Amino acid sequence: MRTKLLVLGVASLLLSVEGVRAAPAAFHQAYVASVSAQADAKLANSGVILPDGMVKVRGVLSGDRLQNVHLAESTGDLAADRAVEQALRRLKVAPVPAELAGRQVTLTLGAQPIVQARTP
Structure with a gap:
C-alpha cells in the first residue's frame, strides 16, 4: 500500500513539474505571436504591399527590439523585399523575456493561408 502511495505521489510530482515547464513554453509562443502581430x-x-500576401523574415530578439531583420524567403519582388526589411528594421517590441534574449526567430507575416479539412 505504501509503495502505491509513493508511486502515485512521485507521478503527481512529475506531472506538476511538466506543467511548470509547459507554462514558459506557452508564454514564449504567445510572446513571439505578439511580435509577429506587431510586425504585421x-x-x-x-x-508595404506583399506580392503573394505573405513573407517570412528572421530577426534577433534583443532588449525591446527585433534586430537584424532579413528575409528568410524572397517575395519575388526586389522592391517589396527591401520595403519589408526597411519597415521592420529595429522594430520596437515589448521587453524581451530573458529566456528569449539573443534568440533568432522566424516570423511568417501577412495573410495566413486558410486550412480546411473535410470530413469523409
Missing part, C-alpha cells in the same frame, strides 16, 4: 501592423502602417 508595422508593415500595414508602412504601406
Whole structure:
C-alpha cells in the first residue's frame, strides 16, 4: 500500500513539474505571436504591399527590439523585399523575456493561408 502511495505521489510530482515547464513554453509562443502581430501592423502602417500576401523574415530578439531583420524567403519582388526589411528594421517590441534574449526567430507575416479539412 505504501509503495502505491509513493508511486502515485512521485507521478503527481512529475506531472506538476511538466506543467511548470509547459507554462514558459506557452508564454514564449504567445510572446513571439505578439511580435509577429506587431510586425504585421508595422508593415500595414508602412504601406508595404506583399506580392503573394505573405513573407517570412528572421530577426534577433534583443532588449525591446527585433534586430537584424532579413528575409528568410524572397517575395519575388526586389522592391517589396527591401520595403519589408526597411519597415521592420529595429522594430520596437515589448521587453524581451530573458529566456528569449539573443534568440533568432522566424516570423511568417501577412495573410495566413486558410486550412480546411473535410470530413469523409
